[in-house]
Amino acid sequence: MGAPAITRDFVEGLVREIVLKRVAQPAPTLVVDASARHCHLSREHLDALFGKGYELTVYRPLYQAGHFAAHETVTLIGPRSRLISNLRILGPLREKSQIELAFTDAISLGLEIPVRISGDIAGTPGAFVMGPKGMVELKEGVIRAAIHVHMNPSEAGYYGVQHGDRMKLRVGGDAGVTFDRVKVRVDQTVRLNVHMDTDEANACGLHLAKEIELFK
Numbered sequence: 001m002g003a004p005a006i007t008r009d010f011v012e013g014l015v016r017e018i019v020l021k022r023v024a025q026p027a028p029t030l031v032v033d034a035s036a037r038h039c040h041l042s043r044e045h046l047d048a049l050f051g052k053g054y055e056l057t058v059y060r061p062l063y064q065a066g067h068f069a070a071h072e073t074v075t076l077i078g079p080r081s082r083l084i085s086n087l088r089i090l091g092p093l094r095e096k097s098q099i100e101l102a103f104t105d106a107i108s109l110g111l112e113i114p115v116r117i118s119g120d121i122a123g124t125p126g127a128f129v130m131g132p133k134g135m136v137e138l139k140e141g142v143i144r145a146a147i148h149v150h151m152n153p154s155e156a157g158y159y160g161v162q163h164g165d166r167m168k169l170r171v172g173g174d175a176g177v178t179f180d181r182v183k184v185r186v187d188q189t190v191r192l193n194v195h196m197d198t199d200e201a202n203a204c205g206l207h208l209a210k211e212i213e214l215f216k
Contacts, residue, residue, distance in 0.1 A: 002067030028155045030214055031063055032169070032194040035131075035145065037101045039074060039087055039129070040094045045138075049074060049131025056091045063193050064150065066092065074082070077128040078109035099127065099142040102197040106144065116143040117183055147200060148183040149214065150190040161216060162186065169194055172211030177204035 041145045046054055056070040068091050076084040076099060084105060096119055105149065106113045111125050126138040149167060151159070161167060163186035182194065201207070 015188070019194055028151075028158060029191045030192055030212060032171070032196070032200050032206060032212055033063060033108040033193045034206055035100065036198050037084065037087060037099075037105050038069075038090050039076070039100070040090055040098045042095060042097045043093050045097045045136050046093060048136045049129065049136045051133045054133075055091070056089060058091070059088075062090070064190055066189075068092075071169070074133075075107065075130040077130060077178070078111050080110055082108065082110045083120065084109055090207055094149075096121065097136075097141055098137055099129075099138070100145045100197075101142065102199040104143055104199055106142075111142060113142050113144050115146045116147060117146050117185075118143075145195065145197060147179050147181065147194070148185055149192070149194045150185050150187065152188055153186060153190045155192045156184065156186045159214070165216075168215055170211070171183045171204040171209045172213075173205050173208060173209045175203070175205040176211075179204075 004192065007132050009085060041049070046056070056072055058068045059071045061068050070089040070091050072089045073086045074089065076087050078084075087099070098118065100118065100135070101109070109127075113125055114125065121141045121143060124140045125142045126140050127142050129136050129138060147169070149169075156162060159167065161184050163184060165184040166180075167182045167184060169182050171179075179196070179200070195204070
C-alpha cells in the first residue's frame with residue numbers, strides 16, 4: 001500500500017502551523033556593537049607583560065556576561081617599528097593571545113592580516129606586544145575579526161539557524177548597507193549580539209542607524 005497523497009490542504013496547514021509558531025514567539029532583542037581594536041591575552045603573556053600573578057581590573061562590563069574591557073592597555077609593535085599604543089585588553093583571559101584590528105589599523109601598522117573568526121589564528125601574522133613589565137613576541141594571532149552574531153540556542157531556533165551558518169544584517173539609513181556573511185556562533189551562555197569592526201560600523205553609519213534587521 002503506497003504512502004498517502006500529500007494534498008494542498010495538508011501543505012497549507014503545515015505552513016500555517018510553522019508561521020503561527022514563529023509569530024507567537026516574540027523577537028529577541030538585537031544588539032549590534034562596533035568592536036574597536038583590542039587584544040585578548042593568555043595567562044602566560046599577561047604575566048610576562050604585567051608581572052607574575054597580575055590580575056586584570058575591570059574598566060567597564062561588556063554586553064556578554066563575564067566579559068569586560070580592562071583598565072590595562074598594551075603597545076602593539078609592527079613592521080618597521082610602527083606602533084599602536086593604548087591597545088585595550090579584554091577579559092577574561094584566554095588560552096591563546098589574540099589581537100583584533102580593523103583594516104585601517106592594519107594598514108597603519110604595516111601588516112597584512114586575514115579576516116578570521118575569533119580563535120582561528122593558525123597561520124596568521126604575529127607582532128610584538130609591550131607592557132609595563134616586559135615584551136612578548138606573538139608568532140601568530142593578529143586578525144581582522146569577521147563580522148559575526150552570538151546567540152543562544154533559543155535565539156538560533158527563532159531565526160532557524162545553526163552554529164556555523166551565515167546570515168545577513170541590514171543596517172538602514174542614509175548610508176544603508178547589507179552585510180551578507182555574518183557568521184553564526186551559538187552558545188548556551190550568550191545573548192543575541194552582532195559584532196562588527198569600526199571600519200564596518202563607520203561604513204554603514206551604525207551610530208545613526210534606526211533600522212537594523214538580521215535575517216537568513
